Amino acid sequence: MSAVTTPEPRAEERTLPPVRWRWPVTYALLALLALLAFPRSGQTIFRISRAGDFFEIPDAVLPAMATNVVLVVVMVVLTAVATWAAVRRAPVGWWLPAIFGVAFVLAFLTWVGAGRTTIIPLTTLLGGALALSVPLVFGALAGVVCERSGVINIAIEGQLLSGAFLAAAVGSLTTSAYLGMIAAPVAGALVGALLAFFAVRYWVDQIIVGVVLNVLVLGLTSFLFSTVMTENAEALNTRQSMPEIAIPGLASIPVIGPVLFRQTVLVYVMYVAVIVLQVLVFRSRWGLRTRAVGEHPKAADTVGINVGRTRVVNTIVGGAIAGLGGAFFTVGSGLAFGTNMSAGQGYIALAAMILGRWRPKGAVAAALLFGFSKSLVNMLSGIGAGISSDLLLMLPYAVTILAVAGFVGRVRPPAAENVPYIK
Structure with a gap:
């Protein structure tokens, strides 16, 4: 039949x-x-x-x-x-x-x-967009590293601010912007360690912990700035700047040369970080384990991956990356530290990560979009475009809202983010 x-x-x-x-x-x-x-x-x-x-x-x-x-x-x-x-x-x-x-x-x-x-300087506009994107790129990369392992890193704002603070302090004490840049990831890693301690060890809601850490870092740095730094400004809060390094040959290419290849060391480190993380997340054993922990921690545990340790390490590493981005606000820009220098850049970095669909290269593209909007605002203010200053100040944040709420569509985050793993 x-x-x-x-x-x-x-x-x-x-x-x-x-x-x-x-x-x-x-x-x-x-x-x-x-x-x-x-x-x-x-x-x-x-x-x-x-x-x-x-x-x-x-x-x-x-x-x-x-x-x-x-x-x-x-x-x-x-x-x-x-x-x-x-x-x-x-x-x-x-x-x-x-x-x-x-x-x-x-x-x-x-x-x-x-x-x-008035002349519209396109090269200056693009160069400013890249420079202003530096903290956003580092913050978005930090979010990718953390959230791919299942930890939501709302504390990027605090990590950027703490990195800026320590970079300014160490750079002033040593009169070396490069040593300040090296110290910045330490501050971000400490904030990341606190996030991992409460979120992974004690299963506290990761979003709440991140917000609390942002408020803690803002309060702590504001207090130290108004007391210790202000009283010893010549020793602890002087301007230390990194010189621009032009790559011979490449820096002389019209338009893209000055934009990409006449930058500070921090920008060149950003190039390397983007490439390395893109390869590691999708082409390495560490990346495979990280994504497994973020998607299905139980399955990862059954094949011998230590879920808790992976999340703790990734959160600390992500904090260090964000702290390095915080160095842009001080030694990377030749500025002394000021209260709340990050000014919400950590939250925009989170939006860039979401818009980039939790991929390093996508997050970089989104960060460049937001950096371009800020550079455009600066240029329009500089040439006297006749546009309301309130509208200009609103533009970067309006772009963020429209991009995430209106243009992202349905994106799926890692399945196990903000979900405590209990054996």
């Missing part, structure tokens, strides 16, 4: 996933905004290269109206491509939002500079 088989459904009868209109609608609204708000008569001057490049690119003098019309057409075409891909349920690579974003920003800058004698 032959078995009864059910025929496979025809292609047109198969259940198809719903069409996702989020991105096409977003692109259409931004293109409409650029069409209605950005056109303006006059000319806009863009400065592309700097003195000392292999060859100097002359300033680009563009007619504002024609330039924005071309850029709007580009945005409309990309919107049509995104709509076509959504209807066909086809994936769209990173290139489409990247090109659309560049076109929209260029249209905005063209509108800002139209009819002005």
